[in-house]
Amino acid sequence: MSHQVIIALWSAVIAGAVLGILTEPEDTEVFDSNPDILREQLVTWSNEFFSIGNHHGRLSQIEELTSDSSNNPASSNPYYSYAHESPSGIGGNSDSSGRYNTFRGRLHSAASSPPATDLFEGAGAEHSRINTRYHDVARSDVDGKPIIKEENLEWMLQNIFMYPRNHNTNETAKEIARKYIIDSLQVTSGLHTTAQHFQPLQFLSMYEGQSVPTGTNIIGIIKGKEWGTPNDLITVVGAHWDTVNFTPGTNDNGSGVAAMLEAARAIAHSNCRPKYSIIFVAFDLEEVGSQGSLVFIKEYLMQILKSNFPDELGISRFQGAFIMDTIMNFNDTVGSQIFPTEWSLALPEVYDEIADNQHRGDFLSMIYRRDVDKKMASKFQYHWDKSTMDSRFKLSPFPLRLTAELPPMEVLADHLNFLRSDHSRFWYMNDSAVPQTLSAVLMTDTGPYRGNMKHCYHSVCDGPEVSLYSNPRSLKFLSKITQVLTDTLGDMSECQYDGNANQNSHRSNFIKTNRVHARSSAFKHGSPLRNLFNFVRWMHTTGAR
Numbered sequence: 164m165s166h167q168v169i170i171a172l173w174s175a176v177i178a179g180a181v182l183g184i185l186t187e188p189e190d191t192e193v194f195d196s197n198p199d200i201l202r203e204q205l206v207t208w209s210n211e212f213f214s215i216g217n218h219h220g221r222l223s224q225i226e227e228l229t230s231d232s233s234n235n236p237a238s239s240n241p242y243y244s245y246a247h248e249s250p251s252g253i254g255g256n257s258d259s260s261g262r263y264n265t266f267r268g269r270l271h272s273a274a275s276s277p278p279a280t281d282l283f284e285g286a287g288a289e290h291s292r293i294n295t296r297y298h299d300v301a302r303s304d305v306d307g308k309p310i311i312k313e314e315n316l317e318w319m320l321q322n323i324f325m326y327p328r329n330h331n332t333n334e335t336a337k338e339i340a341r342k343y344i345i346d347s348l349q350v351t352s353g354l355h356t357t358a359q360h361f362q363p364l365q366f367l368s369m370y371e372g373q374s375v376p377t378g379t380n381i382i383g384i385i386k387g388k389e390w391g392t393p394n395d396l397i398t399v400v401g402a403h404w405d406t407v408n409f410t411p412g413t414n415d416n417g418s419g420v421a422a423m424l425e426a427a428r429a430i431a432h433s434n435c436r437p438k439y440s441i442i443f444v445a446f447d448l449e450e451v452g453s454q455g456s457l458v459f460i461k462e463y464l465m466q467i468l469k470s471n472f473p474d475e476l477g478i479s480r481f482q483g484a485f486i487m488d489t490i491m492n493f494n495d496t497v498g499s500q501i502f503p504t505e506w507s508l509a510l511p512e513v514y515d516e517i518a519d520n521q522h523r524g525d526f527l528s529m530i531y532r533r534d535v536d537k538k539m540a541s542k543f544q545y546h547w548d549k550s551t552m553d554s555r556f557k558l559s560p561f562p563l564r565l566t567a568e569l570p571p572m573e574v575l576a577d578h579l580n581f582l583r584s585d586h587s588r589f590w591y592m593n594d595s596a597v598p599q600t601l602s603a604v605l606m607t608d609t610g611p612y613r614g615n616m617k618h619c620y621h622s623v624c625d626g627p628e629v630s631l632y633s634n635p636r637s638l639k640f641l642s643k644i645t646q647v648l649t650d651t652l653g654d655m656s657e658c659q660y661d662g663n664a665n666q667n668s669h670r671s672n673f674i675k676t677n678r679v680h681a682r683s684s685a686f687k688h689g690s691p692l693r694n695l696f697n698f699v700r701w702m703h704t705t706g707a708r
Contacts, residue, residue, distance in 0.1 A: 223359050223360060223361035223380075223458045223462045223463075224359070224360045224361070225357060225358075225359055225360075225462075225463070226357065226358040226359075226360065227357055228345060228349060228356040228357060228358055307433065307434060307660065308433055308434070308435070308653065308658075308660060309426075309429035309430045309432070309433040309435060309649045309650070309653055310429055310433070310646070310649075311425050311426065311428075311429045311642065311645045311646045311649055312425065312429075313638060313639070313642040315421075315425050315428070316421045316422070316425055316638065316641055316642060316645060317631070317638055319417070319420075319421040319424065319425075320413055320417055320418070320421055320491075320627060320630075320631050320638075321627055321631065323339075323340055323343050323417070324340070324411070324412060324413055324417020324418075324420060324421060325411050325413055325417070325626055325627050326340075326411055327406050327408065327409055327410060327411060327412065328340045328404060328405050328406045328412060329405060329406050329407060329408050329409070329450075330376040331376075331408055332406075332408050332409050337405070340404060341379060341381065341404075344381045344404060344420065344424065344445050345358070345381055347424045347427075347428070348381065348383030348424065348427060348443060349383065351424075351428055351431075352383065352385075352424075352427045352428045352430075352431035352432070353431055354383035354384055354385055354427060354431065354443070355383065355384045355386060356381070356382065356383045356384075357381075357382040357383075357384075357463075358379050358380070358381055358382070359379065359380040359381075359382060359458065359459060359462070359463055360377055360378070360379050361377070361378050361379075361380070361447075361454070361455070361458040361462075362375050362376070362377055362378070363375060363376070363378065363448055363451055363452070363454040364454060364457060364458070365452050365454065365457075366451055366452045366454075369451065376448070378405075378447035378448040378454060378455050378458075379447050380444055380445065380446055380447055380455045380458065380459050380463070381404070381444065381445040381447075382442060382443070382444045382445075382459070382463065383427060383442075383443045383444075384440060384441070384442050384443070385427070385430060385431060385437060385440060385441040385443075385656070386437075386440050387437040387438050387439040387440040387441070387656055387657075388436070388437070388438050389438055389439055389440070390440045391470075393480070394480075395439055395440050395480065396439040396480055396481075396482050396655075397439065397440050397441070397442060397464075397467070397468075397480070397481055397482060398439065398440075398441050398442070398482045398483065398484070398485070398652060398655050398656060399441075399442045399443075399444060399464070399483070399484035399485070400423050400426065400427075400441065400442070400443050400444070400484070400485050400487070400648070400652065401423070401443075401444045401445075401446055401456065401459075401484055401485070401486050401487070401585050402416055402419035402420045402422070402423045402445060402446070402486070402487040402488065403416050403419070403420075403445070403446040403447070403448075403449030403450070403453075403455065403456075403488065403584075403585060404416065404420045404445040404446065404447060405446075405447050405448055405449055405450050405455075406450065407450045407621045409623055410621055410622055410623060410625045411623070411625055411626035411627070412625055413625055413626050413627050413629075413630040413631060414489050414490075414491055414492055414608075414616065414619075414625050414630040415488070415489040415610065415616075415620060415621070415625055416449070416487075416488050416489055418487075418489060418490045418491035418630070418641055419486075419487035419488050419489065419490055419606075420445055420487075421641070421645075422487050422490060422641060422644060422645040422648060423443055423445070423487055424443075425645050425649075426443075426645055426648050426649040426652060427441075427443045429649050430649060430652060430653065430658075433658075433660070434660045434661055435653055435656075435658035435659075435660060436658060436659045436660070436661065437653075437656035437657065437658050437659075438656060438657040438658075438659070439482070439655070439656045439657055440656070441652055441656050442464070444459055446459065446585050449488075449584065449585055453584065453585045453587065453588050455585070456585035456588040456589070457588050457592075460588055460589065460592060460601070461592070461594065464481075468480070468481060481601060481602070482539065482602070482655055483536065483538075483539040483589075483601065483602030483603055483604065484585075484586065484589050484601065484602070484603040484604070485539070485543070485603075485604055485606065485648060485651070485652075486584055486585050486586040486589075486603060486604065486605045486606065487606050487644075487648070488584040488585070488605060488606070488607050488610075489607050489608055489609075489610045489616075489620075490527060490606055490607060490608050490641060490644055491608065491630065491631075491637045491638070491640055491641040491644075492524065492608040492613050492614055492615065492616050492630065492637060492640075493524065493525060493556065493608070493634060493636050493637045493639075493640035494523070494524040494525070494613055494614035494615075494634070495523045495524070495525035495555065495636075496523065496524075496614075497521045497522065497523060498521065498522050498523075499522065499523060499524040499613055499614045500517060500522045500523055500524035500609070500612065500613050500614075501522075501609075501612040501613065501617065502514050502517055502518075502522065502612070503580065503612065505577060505578075505580065506580065506581075509563060509564070509577075509578065509581070510561055510562075510563070513559060513560075513561055516559070517559070524608070524609070524612075524613035524614050525555060525556065525557055526556075526557035526558060526559040527556070527557070527558050527559065527606055527607070527608060527640075527644055528559050528561050528605075528606070528607055528608070528609050529543060529544070529558060529559065529560050529561060529604060529605070529606055530561040530563065530581055530586070530604065530605040530606075530607065531560070531561070531562060531563065531603075531604045531605070532562070532563050532564075532565045532566070532567070532590065533562035533563060533564055534564075534566070534567075535565075535566070535567045535590075535600060535602060536602045536603060536604050537562070538602070539602055539603075539604045540560060540562070540604050542651050542654060542655060543558075543604065543606075543647065543648070543651045544558060544560065545651075545654075546647045546650040546651045546654065547647050549650075550643060550646065550647055550650070552639075552642070552643040552646060553636075553639055553640075553643060555636075556639070556640050556643050556644075561581070563578065563581055565578065565590070567599070567600040568600075569591045569593050575591075581605075584605050584607070586603040586604065586605040589601040589602065589603035590603060606644065606648075615629050615630070615633065616630075
């Protein structure tokens with residue numbers, strides 16, 4: 164590519180930035196996207212990350228979004244407004260609070276909806292009410308065991324998790340994503356839903372001269388028969404919904420959130436009657452040191468365990484957490500998978516397997532502590548092996564030799580690339596209020612170490628164009644992961660299935676809001692300017708000529 168062409172392309176991008184359509188700051192990330200971080204930096208980071216025992220007092224505010232007093236969504240859901248069916252099949256009016264409304268009745272299918280409509284009602288951006296539609300989904304899962312829908316995953320990645328969800332970049336897009344996640348858990352799945360608002364406790368130096376953001380964890384609960392009793396064995400499914408600056412975050416971590424929401428929907432719409440409870444949580448501010456999971460454990464999960472076990476902590480009754488983080492990148496070409504040196508030292512057997520497979524990125528990695536989290540990992544492995552979905556998709560266990568006790572900081576620093584997600588908060592809270600470790604397993608496609616994500620991790624090109632459209636098998640890969648997760652949760656919660664209609668079966672319509680960014684083009688594959696920016700960024704990064 165000639166220098167003249169590159170200059171011309173960059174000029175177009177810069178023009179778009181000047182117009183306010185697309186900009187990118189020079190600020191560095193809290194966590195460098197470059198995997199090769201200096202050891203001194205790792206030790207410094209580890210010391211701050213795992214030294215949290217001095218925080219006392221109330222750290223978050225709980226906002227209950229669901230009332231258990233009624234089965235009528237209209238009376239219990241602040242985002243729900245009942246309306247009679249209109250002749251077109253769409254009903255409901257927006258209220259003065261700016262919340263977006265939902266409704267029951269016969270609803271339009273995806274095919275009958277307009278191909279593109281304004282996100283906000285009215286012509287001007289000053290309108291804050293969101294235009295929402297429902298679309299029917301197949302109901303074969305209502306009469307049996309949980310079945311995930313691939314089209315639901317695809318829709319979320321195309322429409323919700325395709326824009327930055329960062330407080331510095333686009334507060335509007337982040338707010339709309341937040342409302343969508345709430346609606347998905349609360350209205351689509353009928354879960355008891357809570358918002359946990361908090362401010363970060365660590366890495367505050369990065370906000371020097373700026374206001375400290377407020378984060379929001381979004382929590383939905385499928386209550387088992389043993390809920391609220393000492394007999395309950397709770398399982399958590401977590402995925403962070405925030406992004407770093409200016410990355411659309413379709414893979415990191417729209418893929419994890421979409422899988423979590425679809426698993427919740429599939430279970431809620433099935434005939435599963437769980438004995439044990441499942442908590443689904445979308446963590447905020449993971450990209451600034453897993454601050455959301457820190458506060459969730461300290462002030463939400465531990466409160467539940469303590470209330471169930473007033474005379475003891477009750478951690479032994481906690482089954483563990485599945486953390487889904489960047490899980491849809493599938494690449495089976497030779498040499499597509501990087502395996503860093505520190506990984507091969509920690510996991511020589513895994514390295515040998517990947518090397519024998521010619522370094523193909525055709526697997527989901529399952530990271531866990533060999534002697535602590537093995538029971539959870541074995542459950543997921545069992546259902547993966549049992550699955551009849553595409554056998555090209557592999558599961559690769561990463562059994563680390565880390566112990567339940569907090570290791571020395573130097574050891575943690577050596578394992579940092581295995582700890583860079585919310586599962587590490589469950590492993591090592593290092594807090595007097597949480598004296599023992601909690602079991603957790605991380606599911607990931609290895610992020611920046613595979614295929615396109617070598618260049619697109621924490622970058623503007625982690626959008627649908629690269630993470631979804633460039634390889635159709637990635638969506639199939641995500642579908643298998645989501646179904647296996649759903650099957651594993653059904654097993655761990657000891658679901659009992661019967662022929663009676665599920666109380667949530669009337670909710671078996673998948674919520675679809677319109678596109679998230681008011682100023683973007685409605686083209687299916689993104690705006691021409693954004694495609695141009697991604698293309699130029701790609702050419703510049705890869706050194707193409």
